[in-house]
Amino acid sequence: MWLEKNNKTMENSRYTLNAQLAQMLKGGVIMDVTNAEQAKIAEEAGAVAVMALERVPADIRLEGGVARMSDPEMIIEIQKAVSIPVMAKARIGHFVEAQVLEALKVDYIDESEVLTPADEENHIDKSKFSVPFVCGARNLGEAARRISEGAAMIRTKGEAGTGDVVEAVRHMRTMNRDIRVLCALDEEEVVPFCKNNGIPQDIAQKVRELKRLPVVNFAAGGIATPADAALMMQLGCDGVFVGSGIFKSGDPKKRARAIVKAVAHFNDPEMILEASKGLGEAMVGIGISTMKEEDKLAGRGW
Amino acid sequence: MRDKIGVLDLQGGVQEHLTHLEALGLEPVRVKKATDLDNLAGLILPGGESTCLARLITIFELRTPIIHAFSSGMKIWGTCAGAILIAKTIKNETPHLALMDITVDRNAFGPQVNSFQETALLPEIAPTPLTLTFIRAPQITHTGTHVNVLHTTNGTITAAESAECLATSFHPELSGSTAFHRYFAKKCGLVVSSSVSEVPLTAWTQKTKISK
Numbered sequence: 261m262w263l264e265k266n267n268k269t270m271e272n273s274r275y276t277l278n279a280q281l282a283q284m285l286k287g288g289v290i291m292d293v294t295n296a297e298q299a300k301i302a303e304e305a306g307a308v309a310v311m312a313l314e315r316v317p318a319d320i321r322l323e324g325g326v327a328r329m330s331d332p333e334m335i336i337e338i339q340k341a342v343s344i345p346v347m348a349k350a351r352i353g354h355f356v357e358a359q360v361l362e363a364l365k366v367d368y369i370d371e372s373e374v375l376t377p378a379d380e381e382n383h384i385d386k387s388k389f390s391v392p393f394v395c396g397a398r399n400l401g402e403a404a405r406r407i408s409e410g411a412a413m414i415r416t417k418g419e420a421g422t423g424d425v426v427e428a429v430r431h432m433r434t435m436n437r438d439i440r441v442l443c444a445l446d447e448e449e450v451v452p453f454c455k456n457n458g459i460p461q462d463i464a465q466k467v468r469e470l471k472r473l474p475v476v477n478f479a480a481g482g483i484a485t486p487a488d489a490a491l492m493m494q495l496g497c498d499g500v501f502v503g504s505g506i507f508k509s510g511d512p513k514k515r516a517r518a519i520v521k522a523v524a525h526f527n528d529p530e531m532i533l534e535a536s537k538g539l540g541e542a543m544v545g546i547g548i549s550t551m552k553e554e555d556k557l558a559g560r561g562w
Numbered sequence: 563m564r565d566k567i568g569v570l571d572l573q574g575g576v577q578e579h580l581t582h583l584e585a586l587g588l589e590p591v592r593v594k595k596a597t598d599l600d601n602l603a604g605l606i607l608p609g610g611e612s613t614c615l616a617r618l619i620t621i622f623e624l625r626t627p628i629i630h631a632f633s634s635g636m637k638i639w640g641t642c643a644g645a646i647l648i649a650k651t652i653k654n655e656t657p658h659l660a661l662m663d664i665t666v667d668r669n670a671f672g673p674q675v676n677s678f679q680e681t682a683l684l685p686e687i688a689p690t691p692l693t694l695t696f697i698r699a700p701q702i703t704h705t706g707t708h709v710n711v712l713h714t715t716n717g718t719i720t721a722a723e724s725a726e727c728l729a730t731s732f733h734p735e736l737s738g739s740t741a742f743h744r745y746f747a748k749k750c751g752l753v754v755s756s757s758v759s760e761v762p763l764t765a766w767t768q769k770t771k772i773s774k
C-alpha cells in the first residue's frame with residue numbers, strides 16, 4: 261500500500277485499517293467532554309465520539325498555565341460511561357503521553373496544539389503506535405507532514421476555545437485550495453510545489469491520484485452553532501469537532517443535539533433553521549481579530 | 563415503482579456505497595428523511611458507529627418508517643454497524659431495528675488492533691476472491707432457521723442472508739469490487755446492465771447540492 265515504504269515499524273495494513281476506521285467517523289460530531297456525565301449527554305445527543313480532556317480549550321485560555329494530558333482516571337471514567345469511541349489528547353511531541361494513552365486503550369490520540377507543546381521541533385513518530393492518531397493542520401503541507409508521520413486522520417486547527425469560526429474557515433479553504441492547485445500542476449511542477457510547501461513527495465502523488473487527502477479531514481476550532489457546523493460541512497470537511505462550543509453554552513443538551521442535526525442535514529437549510537431555534541446562550545467567545553498573535557494556538561505545530 | 567436503492571445517510575461510510583451503486587448505473591437515493599424511503603427496492607445501512615447510528619435513527623424518527631418499508635417489501639443490507647442495527651438479537655444490548663433473525667456480538671474480533679483484511683472466495687457473490695475488510699467488526703454468533711450462511715472467517719459467521727436481508731460483518735464498500743453491490747441489486751429485483759467490476763476509491767466527501 262501507499263505508505264509501505266515510509267513505515268518503519270508499522271505494517272502497512274495497520275495504517276490502512278486505522279485510516280479506514282477514521283473513515284467510519286465521517287458525517288459525525290466529536291464533542292469535548294470533561295467528565296462521565298458530559299460524555300453521556302454527548303452520546304445521547306448523537307455524538308460519534310467524545311474527546312476526553314480535563315479543561316475545554318476556553319478554560320485553558322482563561323486559566324493559563326501548562327496544559328497537559330488528562331488524568332488517566334478521568335479518561336477511564338469516561339470510557340466506562342459510553343460505548344462510542346473515546347479520544348484523548350497528548351502534547352505535540354510528547355510520545356510518552358501517547359504511550360500512556362495507548363496503554364489506556366483510548367480509541368484515538370489527538371496530538372494537539374490545544375495542549376502546551378512538549379517539543380518545539382518534532383512531532384510524535386506516530387508510525388510506532390498501533391492506536392490511530394488525529395492531528396491538526398492549517399494547510400496541505402502541514403496535513404501531509406502529519407500523515408507522513410503516521411496520522412490516520414486530520415482536523416483543520418481553527419482557533420480552539422474562541423467560538424469564532426473564522427480560522428476554521430480559513431484553514432479549510434486553504435486546505436481545499438492547496439489540493440486543487442496540486443492536482444492542477446504539470447508533473448514537473450510538483451517537486452518545486454512540494455519543496456515550497458513542505459509536502460512529502462509520496463503523499464503529494466497520492467493526493468493527486470485521489471484528488472483529496474488520503475485520510476479523513478474534520479473541521480475543528482471555533483465551531484459554536486449549528487450553522488457554523490453546517491458551514492464547515494458545506495466547505496467540504498468530513499465531520500466536525502466541537503470543543504468548548506457545547507459545554508460552555510447555556511443549554512449543552514439542546515445545543516449538542518442541534519449541532520448533530522445540522523451536521524447530518526448540513527445541506528438542508530430548513531433543517532438547519534429548525535436546529536438553530538431556541539438554543540439559549542452560545543458560548544461568549546473571543547473575536548480572533550482582537551487577539552494577540554502569541555495567544556493563538558494554531559501556530560503551534562511545525 | 564420500486565427501482566432504486568437507498569443508502570441511509572446520517573453518518574458513516576455513505577459515499578463509498580453510493581459510488582459503488584453509481585458505478586453499476588443504479589441512481590442511488592440518499593436516505594435522510596422518512597419520505598426518502600418511498601418506493602425503494604432496497605436500503606443499505608452503512609458502516610459507522612453503531613451506537614451513534616442507532617441514536618440518529620431515533621432522533622430523526624426513522625425507526626418506524628424503515629420497519630414499515632421493510633415489511634412492505636424493501637430489502638435491507640447492513641454492513642458492519644448496519645448489520646448490528648438489523649439483528650434481532652445483540653449480545654448485552656437491546657436490539658435496534660430487529661429485522662433479521664441473527665444474533666450479533668459487537669466488536670467481537672476485539673479492539674482496533676485486531677482489525678484485519680481477509681481475501682476469500684464467496685462463490686455466491688463472485689467467481690474470483692474478494693478483499694474483505696473487518697474494522698472493529700461484529701461477529702454473527704447465531705442464525706435463525708431461514709438464514710443462510712454466506713461466509714465464515716476462522717470459524718465465525720461473517721456474512722449471512724435471508725430472503726429479505728443481507729448482513730456482512732465486513733465492509734465491501736471499502737474495496738473497489740462492485741460484486742456485493744451487484745448481488746444486492748439483484749436481490750432487490752433490479753436489472754444491472756453495467757459490467758463495471760471495479761470502482762476507483764477516490765470520492766468520499768459528501769459534498770452535495772443544497773436542497774431547496
